[in-house]
Amino acid sequence: MSAVTTAVLNAASDSEGYHAPGPASFDLPPVFSIGDFGVTKPMLLLVLSVPLIVGFFWAASKNKAVVPGKLQFAGEYVYGFVRNGVARDSIGSHDFMKFVPLLFSLFTFILVNNYFGLIPFLQFPSFSRFSFVLPLAALVWLVFNGVGVAKHGFLGYLKHVTVPGGISGPILVLIIPLEFLSTVLVRPVTLALRLFANLFAGHLLLILFATGAAYLILDSGNPWYIPVGALSFVLGIAVSFLELLVLFLQAYVFTLLTAMYIGGALADEH
Template sequence: MFGITMAESGGEFSPPGPNSFDFGAVPLFTVGEYAVTKPVVQLLLGALVVFVFFYAATRRASMVPGRMQFAGEAAYGMVRNSIARDIIGSHDYRKFVPYLVTLFFFLLVNNAFASIPLIQFPTFSRASMAYALAALSWVVYNAVGIRKHGFVGYLKLQSVPSGVTPLMYPLLVPLEFFSNILVRPVTLALRLFANMFAGHLLLILFSTGGLFLIEYGGIGYIAGPLAWVLAIAISFLELLVQFLQAYVFTLLNAMYISGPLADEH
């Protein structure tokens, strides 16, 4: 369930580590030599959950919304107003709302899998998943900038700081290019991955460590239950982190999109 790595060997505790995040192939989703792992299944499930929710919220839309329509409108409006419109601006934000809404709720559902019984694994605690999503974001916001300014114009916008004497260009241009073009997707993915990874690792540590302490006996009869109390507290903290990471990832996407667009106004 947690990817437990605790092993009692000579009375020693084997702490969890990166191998706790490795999963074998899911039998029902293995075709020949091609294997599908649990995180991949969760990505597909997350996309399905988001689609079903918004389809159910809009398929019988009316002037007087029911509970499902009201929930869908509130969820859509939160991203539309507090992220897309406020960050990108009222002139250009509408065309990016579907992307940002999908991105936010896809992230939120996959993060929330960490707290759902029988799943209990955050999809984006696997670095490859986080970097793939960041790569998609990189393509989107760079495509927006190139479309607005052209390839050369966009590179100039991102690499040549305004209000700086040309004598500083040899120093600042490579730094700006490295920061705005190359590093952004790395930091975008790393922030999401590291938070999901660390939170899940702490849950494994306190859960399995509490069990080990109780089995060890002695002071462990007191320390073990305390470790489980901490695991419960961290679980509630993770609920907040799951939402914040989805929000921050989407917010930064909106900021990156707004950069070249704001220059036009």
């Protein structure tokens, strides 16, 4: 049962009044356990996303044709969007191709898991769990720092990311630690927080409108609240349509920033 459905039923049947949703609404019990290890719904969704992505692009490329069908066109459009609109524009035409598989995998993986939050009976965006976002951010951190060290050498890369071009003198005492902190240490944290916070807040808002509508219409005991509950239900639908855009943008922004970080690490000048 989805987090939204569970919360709606709890709110509608609570005799003590309405309880606003919060972080506890994301605390789903294990679907099943393997020994002492509980397998939760978000874990299953992450696993489910992989065969869905692989299956879609396998089907899209199975019967390749010069004049593509709808499925092939959709697959090529997504690939071309990441290849040309993200990788080439951010990394540069010389080095971008070697990073396209990574960026394409990140974009499709995040996108599918984001849209799980709007699919009936699934209705849980996997990356509203911070522990699921951190490994992606750590992977990005390893990649862009790794390619920077590989190109410039360890000390050369440190200079590359901490000493802006054209700046010299005593001001570097302040600039170097700030640049090191923001570029090397803070980037993965902000990358993870941006994705997590948007998905967490969006899903929490959907739960709020759904549970509020259920309580006002079914359990408040006051008929004057019914129109307000209906309005809350309509607003929940409107927020769902807004989430369609937000979920795409979060996958795009994460992938775009990854490409920009790689491009910056490979650049000859800071």
